Amino acid sequence: MDKMNIxxxxxxxxxxxxxxxxxxxxxxxxxxxxxxxGYVHRGIEKLAQTRNYNQNVSLTERVCGICSHVxxxxxCRAVEALLGLELPERVHYIRALMCEMERIHSHLLWLGxxxxxxxxxxxxxxxxxDRESILDVMEELSGGRVAHAVNQIGGVRFDxxxxxxxxxxxxxxxxxxxxxxxxxxxxxxxxxxxxxxGIAPLSAEDMKKYCVVGPVAxxxxxxxxxxxxxxxxxYDKLDFQVITHPDGDAWSRTxxxxxxxRQSLHLCKQIIDDIPEGPISVRAPRKVPAGEVVMRSxxxxxxxxxxxxxxxxEYPARLKIRTPTLPALGILPEQLSEIHIADIPVVLAGIDxxxxxxxx
Amino acid sequence: MAESLFYLLIFPGISFQLVCxxxxxxxxxxxxxxxxxxxxxxxxxxxxxxxxxxxxEDLLPSGANEFAAAALPLVSLGAVLTAGVxxxxxxxxxxxxxxxxxxxxxxxxVPTLAYYLAGIISAGIYSVLGxxxxxLQFFSYExxxxxxxxxxxxxxxxxxxxxxxxxxxxxxxxxxxxxxGFILAVVGLIGKLKRSPLDIPxxxxxxxxxxxxxxxxxxxxxxxxxxxxxAVVGIFLLxxxxxxxxxIVAPVLAVPVFFLESVLMIFVLSAASAVFARLRIDxxxxxxxxxxxxxxxxxxxxxxxxxx
Amino acid sequence: xxxxxxxxxxxxxxxxxxxxxxxxxxxPKTELELPKGYRGAIQLDEEKCIGCGLCVMDCPAHGxxxxxxxxxxxxxxxxxxxxxxxxxxxxxxHRQAITHTNQLPGSTTDPESIIVILKDQKEQEDxxx
Numbered sequence: 030m031d032k033m034n035i036x037x038x039x040x041x042x043x044x045x046x047x048x049x050x051x052x053x054x055x056x057x058x059x060x061x062x063x064x065x066x067g068y069v070h071r072g073i074e075k076l077a078q079t080r081n082y083n084q085n086v087s088l089t090e091r092v093c094g095i096c097s098h099v100x101x102x103x104x105c106r107a108v109e110a111l112l113g114l115e116l117p118e119r120v121h122y123i124r125a126l127m128c129e130m131e132r133i134h135s136h137l138l139w140l141g142x143x144x145x146x147x148x149x150x151x152x153x154x155x156x157x158x159d160r161e162s163i164l165d166v167m168e169e170l171s172g173g174r175v176a177h178a179v180n181q182i183g184g185v186r187f188d189x190x191x192x193x194x195x196x197x198x199x200x201x202x203x204x205x206x207x208x209x210x211x212x213x214x215x216x217x218x219x220x221x222x223x224x225x226x227g228i229a230p231l232s233a234e235d236m237k238k239y240c241v242v243g244p245v246a247x248x249x250x251x252x253x254x255x256x257x258x259x260x261x262x263x264y265d266k267l268d269f270q271v272i273t274h275p276d277g278d279a280w281s282r283t284x285x286x287x288x289x290x291r292q293s294l295h296l297c298k299q300i301i302d303d304i305p306e307g308p309i310s311v312r313a314p315r316k317v318p319a320g321e322v323v324m325r326s327x328x329x330x331x332x333x334x335x336x337x338x339x340x341x342x343e344y345p346a347r348l349k350i351r352t353p354t355l356p357a358l359g360i361l362p363e364q365l366s367e368i369h370i371a372d373i374p375v376v377l378a379g380i381d382x383x384x385x386x387x388x389x
Numbered sequence: 390m391a392e393s394l395f396y397l398l399i400f401p402g403i404s405f406q407l408v409c410x411x412x413x414x415x416x417x418x419x420x421x422x423x424x425x426x427x428x429x430x431x432x433x434x435x436x437x438x439x440x441x442x443x444x445x446e447d448l449l450p451s452g453a454n455e456f457a458a459a460a461l462p463l464v465s466l467g468a469v470l471t472a473g474v475x476x477x478x479x480x481x482x483x484x485x486x487x488x489x490x491x492x493x494x495x496x497x498x499v500p501t502l503a504y505y506l507a508g509i510i511s512a513g514i515y516s517v518l519g520x521x522x523x524x525l526q527f528f529s530y531e532x533x534x535x536x537x538x539x540x541x542x543x544x545x546x547x548x549x550x551x552x553x554x555x556x557x558x559x560x561x562x563x564x565x566x567x568x569x570g571f572i573l574a575v576v577g578l579i580g581k582l583k584r585s586p587l588d589i590p591x592x593x594x595x596x597x598x599x600x601x602x603x604x605x606x607x608x609x610x611x612x613x614x615x616x617x618x619x620a621v622v623g624i625f626l627l628x629x630x631x632x633x634x635x636x637i638v639a640p641v642l643a644v645p646v647f648f649l650e651s652v653l654m655i656f657v658l659s660a661a662s663a664v665f666a667r668l669r670i671d672x673x674x675x676x677x678x679x680x681x682x683x684x685x686x687x688x689x690x691x692x693x694x695x696x697x
Numbered sequence: 698x699x700x701x702x703x704x705x706x707x708x709x710x711x712x713x714x715x716x717x718x719x720x721x722x723x724x725p726k727t728e729l730e731l732p733k734g735y736r737g738a739i740q741l742d743e744e745k746c747i748g749c750g751l752c753v754m755d756c757p758a759h760g761x762x763x764x765x766x767x768x769x770x771x772x773x774x775x776x777x778x779x780x781x782x783x784x785x786x787x788x789x790x791h792r793q794a795i796t797h798t799n800q801l802p803g804s805t806t807d808p809e810s811i812i813v814i815l816k817d818q819k820e821q822e823d824x825x826x
Contacts, residue, residue, distance in 0.1 A: 176783065
């Protein structure tokens with residue numbers, strides 16, 4: 030059959046964010062694809078150089094909508110490292126609580142998108158309904174569903190009242206029950222497994238070659254997780270498992286993310302139980318002494334990398350962000366050879382695209 | 390003459406089919422919404438969508454065949470409306486002849502062929518893909534559907550739908566004797582209507598809207614009407630072939646029972662739509678030829694043996 | 698039976714959803730309850746504001762402007778169209794003069810036209826310009 034070029038263009042029902050993918054097909058088989066990014070490029074790194082550090086906390090929050098908190102946390106930790114501040118313990122616990130809740134809501138969102146793309150709209154709606162309870166908790170605690178505005182340089186902006194602890198506890202309990210139901214549905218649904226098993230397998234060597242991180246790498250057996258390897262303060266005291274899966278196909282990525290929800294729920298409960306008393310912020314000067322620092326953390330999609338260089342003024346000299354989606358997009362054209370057209374949604378969903386993160 | 394006009398224009402012709410089609414679309418969308426814990430549209434939504442489409446611009450890409458793009462939806466509409474006249478409503482049918490079952494099934498397949506052609510003639514990449522997929526799907530579900538639908542015909546000893554439905558007054562509803570045939574007919578109907586899990590030709594995340602990607606305005610309104618009426622006629626056909634109570638119960642109950650069964654069928658179709666994920670075209674072909682066709686042949690064998 | 702139940706889990710969820718209530722609300726008709734800490738529209742306590750300009754320095758979207766001529770003659774302007782509702786101004790103010798209410802900011806068809814003067818202490822002849 031002769032070949033055709035199909036643009037999965039900037040606008041497509043498949044894409045949450047604009048992306049251009051020119052795929053070459055022959056009949057129902059995909060032969061390869063070329064990826065073009067840059068539709069959501071806002072020049073965040075350049076903008077950061079024209080704003081002072083407090084403004085930059087709000088700026089880095091808007092790099093991505095789904096993983097907004099972890100961006101600000103990493104930035105604040107980078108600045109605090111340059112300032113040499115010693116933060117109270119309570120700050121670390123509150124930041125970690127929001128990080129874990131963000132991970133849960135990101136994975137639930139991703140699960141709904143995967144179900145929607147393969148035609149299971151009911152699972153999509155039910156998953157997002159479960160996600161609503163986490164978003165409500167985040168809204169109660171921080172004042173916003175998507176833009177949480179939790180961090181400031183030197184601490185956090187809100188404190189947990191007496192009734193916040195039990196509220197988070199009860200939400201986590203309820204979500205555990207809903208989550209077990211969801212797991213039941215996903216693991217035993219024949220059609221979902223038939224659509225995801227065996228699709229686009231990738232080996233651990235491919236992962237290392239392209240420097241892929243996050244659940245995509247863990248689904249091929251690469252054992253890397255920043256919460257364990259380069260931990261933020263509360264994580265070295267908390268107890269959790271890093272989930273890996275030996276096959277590298279779409280089903281194992283689903284499995285890894287599903288199990289990570291369970292680990293995050295477990296972590297939330299530990300944080301609420303162990304959180305120490307104390308102040309929630311310390312005074313931070315406006316001018317940051319000259320120096321450079323590298324800060325890493327575990328976003329829901331993998332390892333987030335911040336490089337910050339300061340020249341002693343109120344404005345950063347250079348801020349470099351390397352988000353986890355970018356290497357995962359690098360491995361996309363390789364996954365696109367030898368699959369059916371109908372598997373493109375599964376492959377794209379498996380990477381958990383966040384083009385806003387990748388383009389910055 | 391006046392009587393024929395009444396049958397053609399009012400009942401069970403154009404007006405009745407249109408109203409039933411709108412009810413089908415509303416009820417299906419409402420059920421889907423309630424399954425997903427949403428509120429769902431109000432009763433006049435399909436009518437509102439139709440009027441909205443009439444007021445939209447009707448564009449086609451350059452290189453598309455304008456005449457065919459206008460003719461194909463009209464031809465399909467004519468085919469399904471004609472099919473609707475021959476299917477008995479609660480035992481009442483204005484016209485029938487021996488062999489009209491085969492004609493009805495053929496007429497109900499005309500929209501599928503028209504869908505394929507519409508994909509080819511509208512010069513767009515997604516349309517060509519959607520059209521090709523619809524033809525591939527046609528080959529996978531049509532054979533089990535035809536074999537399953539010939540079960541009631543063999544059991545009743547006639548190929549006229551009116552005969553098949555009235556003979557169930559003596560023999561009992563056929564669904565009791567041919568449950569597998571009924572399930573296969575439902576699967577075939579889902580494939581014919583291009584509903585999930587067999588909505589491969591118009592899978593939104595893969596081929597945007599299949600053959601109808603480039604259509605808009607009045608042409609799209611007619612296509613939507615064709616899909617609705619095709620669904621309604623298909624449901625009525627299945628109810629008549631498998632579970633016709635019009636001879637068994639008193640005539641005054643026959644009409645509510647018929648409509649209740651049709652509504653139950655909409656329920657079954659919507660639930661199947663919600664519970665299963667979309668299949669891939671090669672999985673459908675495997676399912677069709679490896680599972681459905683043997684089952685259909687088995688069912689036919691059982692029916693023939695029961696008659697002997 | 699357990700096997701069948703697991704396979705039919707979606708079907709049970711379906712029945713459960715049908716018999717329950719809808720989760721979506723019809724927004725303008727039903728009232729929306731926002732949490733106490735929701736970052737909504739901006740308000741200024743004029744007594745507490747001293748025109749120091751910390752909020753202006755820390756606004757990432759340049760949504761606040763201070764025209765200051767002397768210690769008691771200044772005008773603080775707020776542009777709701779540029780505001781990102783991030784709360785940096787609230788955090789920056791030492792006297793908690795500028796705060797977020799928990800009301801949703803209103804909507805309009807012409808965002809460039811809304812300019813809110815939060816505090817105007819300029820002389821009479823200045824405001825005639």
